[in-house]
Amino acid sequence: MKRTSRDIRTANRYGVLRQIIAHSPTSRQELAAATGLSLATVATLVGELLDLGMLTEVGFEDSAGGRPRGLVAVNASGGALIGVDLAETYVRVELFDLALNVLARAAVEMRPGESLPEQVVGHVAAAVGSVVAQAGIEGARVLGVGVSVPGQVDRATGISEYAPNSDWHDVPLLDLLTGHIAYPLYLDNSLRAVAVAELWFGAARGRGDAVVVNLGTGVGAGLVLGGGLHRGVSNSAGEWGHTTIVLDGRLCHCGNHGCVETYVGAPGIMLNLRELSPDSALLHPEDQTATIDALARATLEHDPVALKVVRDTARYLGAGIADLVNLFNPEVVVLSSWVAATLGEPLLAEVREAVARHALPRPLAATEIVLSLIPTDPACLGAATFALEGALSSAGQKPGGSRADPRRPGGDRAALRRVSPATTRTAPPS
Numbered sequence: 001m002k003r004t005s006r007d008i009r010t011a012n013r014y015g016v017l018r019q020i021i022a023h024s025p026t027s028r029q030e031l032a033a034a035t036g037l038s039l040a041t042v043a044t045l046v047g048e049l050l051d052l053g054m055l056t057e058v059g060f061e062d063s064a065g066g067r068p069r070g071l072v073a074v075n076a077s078g079g080a081l082i083g084v085d086l087a088e089t090y091v092r093v094e095l096f097d098l099a100l101n102v103l104a105r106a107a108v109e110m111r112p113g114e115s116l117p118e119q120v121v122g123h124v125a126a127a128v129g130s131v132v133a134q135a136g137i138e139g140a141r142v143l144g145v146g147v148s149v150p151g152q153v154d155r156a157t158g159i160s161e162y163a164p165n166s167d168w169h170d171v172p173l174l175d176l177l178t179g180h181i182a183y184p185l186y187l188d189n190s191l192r193a194v195a196v197a198e199l200w201f202g203a204a205r206g207r208g209d210a211v212v213v214n215l216g217t218g219v220g221a222g223l224v225l226g227g228g229l230h231r232g233v234s235n236s237a238g239e240w241g242h243t244t245i246v247l248d249g250r251l252c253h254c255g256n257h258g259c260v261e262t263y264v265g266a267p268g269i270m271l272n273l274r275e276l277s278p279d280s281a282l283l284h285p286e287d288q289t290a291t292i293d294a295l296a297r298a299t300l301e302h303d304p305v306a307l308k309v310v311r312d313t314a315r316y317l318g319a320g321i322a323d324l325v326n327l328f329n330p331e332v333v334v335l336s337s338w339v340a341a342t343l344g345e346p347l348l349a350e351v352r353e354a355v356a357r358h359a360l361p362r363p364l365a366a367t368e369i370v371l372s373l374i375p376t377d378p379a380c381l382g383a384a385t386f387a388l389e390g391a392l393s394s395a396g397q398k399p400g401g402s403r404a405d406p407r408r409p410g411g412d413r414a415a416l417r418r419v420s421p422a423t424t425r426t427a428p429p430s
Contacts, residue, residue: 006393010389010392010393012035012037012041012045013045013048013049013392014388014389014392015035015037016031016035016037016042016045016046016049017049017054017055017074017388017392018200019031019034019035020049020055020072020073020074021074021098021099021100021200022200022201022205024072024073024074024099025058025059025071025072025073026071026072026073027061027069027070027071027072028042028043028046028069028070028072029063029069031046046072050072052078052395053075053078053079054074054075054078054079054098055072055073055074055075055078056072056073056074056075056078057070057071057072058071058072058073059071074098074099075098076097076098076099076101077097077098078098079097079098079141079142079143079391080095080096080097080098080103080135080137080141080142080143081095081096081097081098081100081142081143081144081145081146081384081385081387081388081391082094082095082096082128082131082132082142082144082145082146082183082384082387083096083145083146083148083193083377083379083380083381083382083383083384083385083386083387084124084127084128084145084146084147084148084380084383085148085190085193085377085379085380085383086120086124086147086148086149086150086190087150087190087216087217087218087379088110088115088150088163088165088166088216088217088218089109089110089216089217089266089288089289090107090108090109090110091107091108091110091120091123091124091127092105092106092107092127092377092379092380093105093106093107093124093127093128093130093131093380094131094376094377094380094381094384095131095132095134095135095137095142096381096384098388100200100201100381100384100385102376103131103134103135103137104130104131104132104134104135105131105134106126106127106128106130106131106134107127108123108126108127109289110123111286112286115166115167115168117160117168117171117173117176118176120166121173121176121177121179121180122180124147124177124180124181125177125180125181128145128181128183139182139183142183143183143184143387143388143391144183144184144185144186144386144387144388144390144391145181145183145184145185145186145387146186146187146188146193146382146383146384146385146386146387146388146390147173147177147185147186147187147188147383147386148188148189148190148192148193148194148379148380148382148383148386149163149173149187149188149189149190150163150165150166150189150190150218151163151164151165151166151168151189151218152189152234152235152236152239153173153187153188153189153235154235155186155187155188155235157172157174158172158173158174158175158177158185158187159171159172159173159174160173160187164218164242164252164253164254164255165217165218165253167253173187174187184387184390184391184394186383186386186387186389186390187386188235188383188386189235189238190214190220190379191212191214191220191221191222191223191237191238192222192229192231192235192238192382193222193378193379193380193381193382193383193386194212194214194222194336194337194372194378194379194382195210195212195222195223195224195229195238195382196222196229196382196385196386197374197378197379197381197382197385198210198212198222198224198334198336198372198374198378199224199229200381200382200385201374201381202334202372202373202374202378203332203334203368203370203372203373204224204332204334207224207330207331207332208224208225208226208227208331209224209225209226209328209329209330209331210223210224210330210331210332210333210334211223211224211321211324211325211328211330211332211333211334212224212333212334212336212372213240213317213321213324213333213334213335213336213340214336214337215264215265215317215335215336215337215338215339215340216265216266216337216338216339217265217266217267217288218241218261218265219240219241219260219261219264219265220238220239220240220241221238221240221241221324222238223237223238223328224330225328240260240320240324241259241260241261241265242254242256242259242260242261243259243260243320243323244256244257244258244259244260245258245259245260245263245316245319245320246258246263246316249262249263250262250263250268250271260316260317260320263313263316263317264313264316264317264320265339266288266289266291266292266339267288268313269291269292269295269309269313269339270283270285270288270291272309272312272313273291273295273305273309276305276308276309276312277305280305281294282294282295282298282303282305282306289338292338292339292342292343293342294306295309295310295343296342296343296344296346299343299346300346307346310343310346310347310350311350313347313350314347314350314351314353314354315350315354317347317351317354318350318351318352318353318354318355318356318357318358319354319358321333321351321354321355321359321369322354322355322357322358322359322364323358325355325359325360325363325364325367326359326360326363329363329366329367330367331366331367331368332367332368332369332370333367333368333369333370334370334371334372335347335348335351335369335370335371335372336371336372336374336378337372337378337379340371340372341371341372344371345371348369348370348371351369352369355369
C-alpha cells in the first residue's frame, strides 16, 4: 500500500513521541539526532504534540557555547491509553498514562467452553470498565483501546480471520466490541503487540533485528527487522507456531500435524507430561495455568519428572528457535508470555543448550537468547501503543477525511480532549 503524506506525518509523530517516552526529558536537537529527521521537522512535530497536550516544556539545558536548549517531556496526565491482551484462556486489561506507566489492571480467567465471541467480548468490556473505574479518570481522557488478538487479524476491518485455538473464523470482532466499548478501538495480532513492547521497553530496545517468541496456549514469533515490525503482506508474518517440527506428528488445531505449537504451547507441554507420567500429581487436566505452575515449582525442587518435561519441551523449542536464528540472523531472541515467564530460567538454560546443538555457528554467535524482563503484561503494553498510534493518526484530521473518528473537527488540544464516550468505530493507521 502506498503511503500518503499523512501516513508519513503520523509515523514521524509516532517516532518522535516514542523517543521522548524513552528518553524524557530531551531536546529537539537530541530528537533530530536520534530519529534522523531534520531539526525543522522535529520542531514542527514537537509543536504539534505540545498543542495536543501530549508534551510539556520542562526548562532548558546548557549547550556548548550556544543558546540554552529547550527541553520537552511527555505530559503523562495528558491522556490515557488502554491495552487489552485477549488470549485463549484469559483477558487482561491495563490502563496507562501517556508515559506508558500502568495505572490500573483487571483480569478475567476463561475456562474451557468460554470462547464464544460474545462471551469473550463481554469479558473485555467488563475489564475495560473496571480499569477506567479503578483509575478514577474521566472517559474523555481515554484516547483509545488497543486490543491484542491471537491468530490472523485484518487490522483495517477488525475481523479476526482465523484463531485456531478458539475456533474463530471471520469473527467481526471490532463490530462486536464497538457495541460494548465507548472508546476508539484498534485491533492487531498479539505477536505484533509483544514485539513492539520489547522494541520500546524490553530486550529488543536499540536492536535492529530481533525475534520475540510468544509462549502461551498458542505459540508464535514477533519479528523486528531493520528496526521496525515485520508484518508480511497480509499481516500474517510470525505464525512460526504452525510450522512443522515433527513430520506426521501431533494433530494441531490448525488441521496440520507436527506443528511447533503442539509440542511447546501450554497444551503441548501438558501432553509431554502426560506421555511421560500419566498419573503425575503435577498434571491438572483441565487447567493449563495450574499445570505449568506445578511444573515450575517442581523443577526448582529438582523433581525428575518435571526436569525431564522441561528438557523435552526445550529440545523442541530449541530446534524451532534455531530455525529462526538461521533464517533471520537476529541480535536477540526474547522468550515472552506467561509460559516462558512461569518456567523461567530452567527453561531458558535448556533452550540455550538446544539451540546451540542446531543453529549454525555464525548466526548463533551473534544472537542472545533471553527472557522478557518487561514487568507488566507485554501484550497489554504493546496493544496500548496501537491505541497511541491511532490517536496520533486521528489527531488533526479534518472533517470529511477518510477515517471515522470522534476527535473531529480539528486537531488542536481542545479537540483531542473532547473525545466523546459515544460508540465509535475507528480504523487503524496504515
